[in-house]
Amino acid sequence: MLGRAREAEAAGVDALLLHDRQSAAPAPADAPHFESGTLTAALAVATHGVGLVTTVCTERRALPYYVARAMATADPVSHGRSGWQPVTRVDPAATGNYIRAGSTTAAERRA
Numbered sequence: 418m419l420g421r422a423r424e425a426e427a428a429g430v431d432a433l434l435l436h437d438r439q440s441a442a443p444a445p446a447d448a449p450h451f452e453s454g455t456l457t458a459a460l461a462v463a464t465h466g467v468g469l470v471t472t473v474c475t476e477r478r479a480l481p482y483y484v485a486r487a488m489a490t491a492d493p494v495s496h497g498r499s500g501w502q503p504v505t506r507v508d509p510a511a512t513g514n515y516i517r518a519g520s521t522t523a524a525e526r527r528a
Contacts, residue, residue, distance in 0.1 A: 418451065422460045425467055432468030433460070434502065454487035461495035470500040 425433055437453035453471035460469055475481050491499040505527050
């Protein structure tokens with residue numbers, strides 16, 4: 418991941434979207450899939466100009482307050498290059514990690 422981030426930065430990419438998958442990757446080529454808050458902080462110290470935007474679903478593991486704290490930590494480390502894209506969709510593969518019954522609707526999650 419570090420190599421890709423540095424290549425993107427050298428190519429003039431403005432920002433990287435770091436997806437926070439909370440289930441196993443569907444294809445072996447997608448593994449490993451790192452926790453995006455920690456990855457943001459790690460890439461912040463290894464890059465210099467590219468923005469680092471983590472996408473985190475707040476329905477399961479990460480409540481908005483927790484994500485805000487993680488991003489508040491990454492912000493000074495990245496010198497203002499970190500960001501958060503909230504995600505409300507549910508990864509069906511991750512649902513089983515958190516609840517046994519179905520999921521809420523998209524409208525309920527946005528509310």
